[in-house]
Amino acid sequence: MRDTTWLERLGLALRTAMACLIVSLTTLYGPKPLRHFTTFPAFSYLTTILIWLSDAEPTYGEVLKCCLDVSYATFQTIAIALVSVLVVGPASLGNGLVAPVAVALASFIVAFPVSTSLLTKRIAFGQIVVVYVTFVVFNGEVAHVFMLPVHVAGSTALGAIASLIAVLLPFPRLAHSQMSKGCKLYAENALERLNMFVEIMMARDNTTAQVLIARAASLSAAAKNTLKNIKIHHERISWERPDTRFLSRKQKLDPAEKLHATDFLLRGLELALGSCSSFPQGMSRDELTRLLEGPRTHIAPRSESTLKSQDSLGWHHEAESLSTAALPVCFFRYCVELFRGDFLSLRQDSKSVNGRTTEEEIHPANEGLSMARKFWDILCVWMARERFVFAFKCSISLGLAVLFGILYNKNNGYWSGLTVAISLVSGRQATLTVANSRLQGTAMGSVYGLICCSVFQRLEEFRFLPLLPWIILAVFMRHSKVYGQPGGVTAAIAALLILGRRNYGAPTEFAIARIVEASIGLLCFVFGEILVTPARAATLARTEISHCLDALLDCIQSLVLCSEQKNQKVVADLRKSQVKLKSHVEALERFAAEALTEPKIPFLRRLNTDSYNRLLGSFSKISDLCLYVCDGLKNLSGVQPTLAFPWDNITHELRAFQEKLHPSVKCLKEISQTKSQARLQKELQKRKICHDVEAGTTSNDNYSYMELGPSQADVERFSVSFVMLLKEATDKISCNTADDAFKSETALCLSSLGFCISRLMQETICIMTEITHTT
Incomplete structure (x- = not known):
C-alpha cells in the first residue's frame, strides 16, 4: 500500500x-x-x-x-x-x-x-x-x-x-479510474481486516489479541482516508461524463455510500472483538472462515453458487449459553448477519402489523418537515x-x-x-x-x-x-x-x-x-x-466537549424513551440525536487537531494528546452504537407486540443511569471550560477531585464527587440483568413458535441490543473519567 x-x-x-x-x-x-x-x-x-x-x-x-x-x-x-x-x-x-x-x-x-x-x-x-x-x-x-x-x-x-x-x-488521469483504484484498495484493506479478525479470535492470549486489535485499528484509519478520496473522485465524475448528471437517483448512487455502510459494519466487528474479555473464543478456524464468508462475498462478490451456499448458514442460539461474556460474540455474529442482509423475516413482519406502521409514520414525517424548515431558517x-x-x-x-x-x-x-x-x-x-x-x-x-x-x-x-x-x-x-x-x-x-x-x-x-x-x-x-476568531483552538475544543456531552445526554434520553415507547418516532429521535452527536464529534476532532499544533503559552492549559484521542474514540463509538441500537429496534419493531420482553426493567435501569449522569455531566462541563491552570486546581479542590490532570494520573486519595455519578458497577449490573431477562424471553419465544430462523434472529437481535446499550453506558463512564484528565 x-x-x-x-x-x-x-x-x-x-x-x-x-x-x-x-x-x-x-x-x-x-x-x-x-x-x-x-x-x-x-x-x-x-x-x-x-x-x-x-x-x-x-x-x-x-x-x-x-x-x-x-x-x-x-x-x-x-x-x-x-x-x-x-x-x-x-x-x-x-x-x-x-x-x-x-x-x-x-x-x-x-x-x-x-x-x-x-x-x-x-x-x-x-x-x-x-x-x-x-x-x-x-x-x-x-x-x-x-x-x-x-x-x-x-x-x-x-x-x-x-x-x-x-x-x-x-x-x-481520470476520476473514474482513480475511484476504481480507491475501491479496489478499500476492498483489499477490508479483506485484510477480516483476516485480522480471524487471527484475533484465534489469539492464544489477551496480550496477542490486543496487539492484533491495534493493527486492525491502524487499518481502519487507513480505510477512512481511502473512503474520503473515493467520495472526492466520485463528485468529479460528472465533469468527465456530463451524461451522468441526467441519470436518475437510483442509477447514480454514490459507491462511497455502500463502502461507508461496509466500513460501519467492519467497525462493529472490531468493536465486538475489542469488548471480548478473553481469548481465544473457542471457535475453530474453519468455523470462523465460514462465518466470515458472507462479509467476504459482500466486499469481493464471487460466483452465484458461492452465494447460495452461504444462504444456508444460520445461527441457532441456546438460552443456556447466554452470559455477559457472550454478548460481544453475539454482536459479532449480528454484524455478520447484517453483511448478509438477513433479518428479513423480522422486517417483513414490521410492514404487516394491520397497516399501523404506515399511519404512524405519516405524522412524524410532517412534524419532521416543519422542524426541517425551522432548522433551515x-x-x-x-x-x-x-x-x-x-x-x-x-x-x-x-x-x-x-x-x-x-x-x-x-x-x-x-x-x-x-x-x-x-x-x-x-x-x-x-x-x-x-x-x-x-x-x-x-x-x-x-x-x-x-x-x-x-x-x-x-x-x-x-x-x-x-x-x-x-x-x-x-x-x-x-x-x-x-x-x-x-x-x-x-x-x-x-x-x-x-x-x-x-x-x-x-x-x-x-x-x-x-x-x-x-x-x-x-x-x-x-x-x-x-x-x-480570537478564541484559542484549545478553548473551542473544551467548549465543544460541552456540546458533545449535551448531545450524549440527548442520546441517553432518547434511548430511555425507546425502551419505554418502542415506536418509530422515538427511534427517529434517537437517530437525530446521533446525527447531532456525530457533528459535534467531527468539530471536536478539528479543534483538537488545531489545538495540538498551538505554541505553548504560560499559565494557559494545553490539551493532552493521548487523552483527547481516547475521548474522540469513545464519542465515535457511542455514535456508532446509537446507529446499531436504531437498526436493532427497527428489526424488532414487527415482533415487539408478541415478544413479551420485560422492557420495564430495562427502562428502570437506563433511567437510573441517566439520573446519575446528569449532575456529573453538569459539573464536568463547568470544569472543562476553565482556562487557567490555577483556577482549575481551585475548582478541583472545591469539587474534591484529587486528580493530577495535566499528568493524566489519579491519586490514591478518595474523591467523593465521582462516586456520585454512574460507575462500572452500574454497567455490570445492567448487563447481568439484561442477560437474565433475555433468557426468559428466549424461553418464551421457543415455546410460542417453531420457526428456528425466527427464534435465532430474535435472540440475536436482543443479544446485540443488550451489548450495544451496555457498551454505550461503559463508554459514557470512560468519557467522564477521561474528561477529568484531559481538561
Missing part, C-alpha cells in the same frame, strides 16, 4: 512539474504575441500550483472544474476592476492609500457569496492584488488601462491551460453571519497586506498581498502553524532558487531546468505532516518566481524583498485571523 501511495504521489509530482515547465517555456520562449498577453508569469505559476497542490488529488474532472472556477474568478475581477476604474479613475487608484481600500472592498465582494469555491476566491484575491498594485507601481499612468485586467486574465488562463494539458498527457441566518465574518476577515487582511507591502517597497508590493490571498480559508485553521510553514517554504524555495542561479550563472537560458526536481520535492512536502499544503505551495512558488522569470533585477535582492514581503503578508494574515 505504501508503494502504491508513493507511486501515485510521484505521478502527481511529474504532472505538476510538466505544467510548470509548460508555463516556463511559454513565458520565456513562446511567440511574442502570446508573451504580450501573459505579462504576469508569476500569476501563471501561482494558478498552476494552486490547482495541482490543492486538497484533492487533481484528475481530469477536477482540473476541468478548476478551469471553470478560474474563469469565473477572472470575470469577477475584470468586472470589479473596470467598474472601479470608471468610477474612481486610474489616477486615484494610483494613490498608495486609495488602492488598499479598493482591494479591501473588492475582496469583500468576492468573499461574501457562498456559491463560489475556495479556489475561485483565492484566484480572484490574487488578481485583485495584481491589478490594483500595478496601478500604484505606475502611479496610475498605466498605458491602455483597460488592457491591464486582460493581461492578468491571459496570465491566469495560461496556468489553467498548462494544468489541463498536464492532466491529459501522456494519458488522461436558522441555518440561513447563521450562514449569512458566517459569510459576513469571512468576507470581513479577507477584506481586513488583504487591505492591510497591500498597504504595508506598498509602504515597504512599492515595486514589490504584490507579494505581501499574494501571500495572504493564497492563505485565506473560510473556516478556522491552525493560524500560527500555517504562517510558520509558509514562511519556511518561502525561505527554502528562495534559497534554492539563489543557489541554482549561482550554479547556472553562465547558462541563464537553462536555469529553469532545476525547477523540475524542486517541484517534485514540493509535492512530497505538500503531503508531509511537517509542512503540509501551506509549506509545499510556498516552497514551489518561491523557486518558480526566481528561476522561471526574467527581468526582475538581481536575484539576491529580489529574494530578500520576497521574504520580507511574505513576512509582512503573514503578519497581516495572523492579525486578521486573530481579530475575527
Whole structure:
C-alpha cells in the first residue's frame, strides 16, 4: 500500500512539474504575441500550483472544474476592476492609500457569496492584488488601462491551460479510474481486516489479541482516508461524463455510500472483538472462515453458487449459553448477519402489523418537515453571519497586506498581498502553524532558487531546468505532516518566481524583498485571523466537549424513551440525536487537531494528546452504537407486540443511569471550560477531585464527587440483568413458535441490543473519567 501511495504521489509530482515547465517555456520562449498577453508569469505559476497542490488529488474532472472556477474568478475581477476604474479613475487608484481600500472592498465582494469555491476566491484575491498594485507601481499612468485586467486574465488562463494539458498527457488521469483504484484498495484493506479478525479470535492470549486489535485499528484509519478520496473522485465524475448528471437517483448512487455502510459494519466487528474479555473464543478456524464468508462475498462478490451456499448458514442460539461474556460474540455474529442482509423475516413482519406502521409514520414525517424548515431558517441566518465574518476577515487582511507591502517597497508590493490571498480559508485553521510553514517554504524555495542561479550563472537560458526536481520535492512536502499544503505551495512558488522569470533585477535582492514581503503578508494574515476568531483552538475544543456531552445526554434520553415507547418516532429521535452527536464529534476532532499544533503559552492549559484521542474514540463509538441500537429496534419493531420482553426493567435501569449522569455531566462541563491552570486546581479542590490532570494520573486519595455519578458497577449490573431477562424471553419465544430462523434472529437481535446499550453506558463512564484528565 505504501508503494502504491508513493507511486501515485510521484505521478502527481511529474504532472505538476510538466505544467510548470509548460508555463516556463511559454513565458520565456513562446511567440511574442502570446508573451504580450501573459505579462504576469508569476500569476501563471501561482494558478498552476494552486490547482495541482490543492486538497484533492487533481484528475481530469477536477482540473476541468478548476478551469471553470478560474474563469469565473477572472470575470469577477475584470468586472470589479473596470467598474472601479470608471468610477474612481486610474489616477486615484494610483494613490498608495486609495488602492488598499479598493482591494479591501473588492475582496469583500468576492468573499461574501457562498456559491463560489475556495479556489475561485483565492484566484480572484490574487488578481485583485495584481491589478490594483500595478496601478500604484505606475502611479496610475498605466498605458491602455483597460488592457491591464486582460493581461492578468491571459496570465491566469495560461496556468489553467498548462494544468489541463498536464492532466491529459501522456494519458488522461481520470476520476473514474482513480475511484476504481480507491475501491479496489478499500476492498483489499477490508479483506485484510477480516483476516485480522480471524487471527484475533484465534489469539492464544489477551496480550496477542490486543496487539492484533491495534493493527486492525491502524487499518481502519487507513480505510477512512481511502473512503474520503473515493467520495472526492466520485463528485468529479460528472465533469468527465456530463451524461451522468441526467441519470436518475437510483442509477447514480454514490459507491462511497455502500463502502461507508461496509466500513460501519467492519467497525462493529472490531468493536465486538475489542469488548471480548478473553481469548481465544473457542471457535475453530474453519468455523470462523465460514462465518466470515458472507462479509467476504459482500466486499469481493464471487460466483452465484458461492452465494447460495452461504444462504444456508444460520445461527441457532441456546438460552443456556447466554452470559455477559457472550454478548460481544453475539454482536459479532449480528454484524455478520447484517453483511448478509438477513433479518428479513423480522422486517417483513414490521410492514404487516394491520397497516399501523404506515399511519404512524405519516405524522412524524410532517412534524419532521416543519422542524426541517425551522432548522433551515436558522441555518440561513447563521450562514449569512458566517459569510459576513469571512468576507470581513479577507477584506481586513488583504487591505492591510497591500498597504504595508506598498509602504515597504512599492515595486514589490504584490507579494505581501499574494501571500495572504493564497492563505485565506473560510473556516478556522491552525493560524500560527500555517504562517510558520509558509514562511519556511518561502525561505527554502528562495534559497534554492539563489543557489541554482549561482550554479547556472553562465547558462541563464537553462536555469529553469532545476525547477523540475524542486517541484517534485514540493509535492512530497505538500503531503508531509511537517509542512503540509501551506509549506509545499510556498516552497514551489518561491523557486518558480526566481528561476522561471526574467527581468526582475538581481536575484539576491529580489529574494530578500520576497521574504520580507511574505513576512509582512503573514503578519497581516495572523492579525486578521486573530481579530475575527480570537478564541484559542484549545478553548473551542473544551467548549465543544460541552456540546458533545449535551448531545450524549440527548442520546441517553432518547434511548430511555425507546425502551419505554418502542415506536418509530422515538427511534427517529434517537437517530437525530446521533446525527447531532456525530457533528459535534467531527468539530471536536478539528479543534483538537488545531489545538495540538498551538505554541505553548504560560499559565494557559494545553490539551493532552493521548487523552483527547481516547475521548474522540469513545464519542465515535457511542455514535456508532446509537446507529446499531436504531437498526436493532427497527428489526424488532414487527415482533415487539408478541415478544413479551420485560422492557420495564430495562427502562428502570437506563433511567437510573441517566439520573446519575446528569449532575456529573453538569459539573464536568463547568470544569472543562476553565482556562487557567490555577483556577482549575481551585475548582478541583472545591469539587474534591484529587486528580493530577495535566499528568493524566489519579491519586490514591478518595474523591467523593465521582462516586456520585454512574460507575462500572452500574454497567455490570445492567448487563447481568439484561442477560437474565433475555433468557426468559428466549424461553418464551421457543415455546410460542417453531420457526428456528425466527427464534435465532430474535435472540440475536436482543443479544446485540443488550451489548450495544451496555457498551454505550461503559463508554459514557470512560468519557467522564477521561474528561477529568484531559481538561
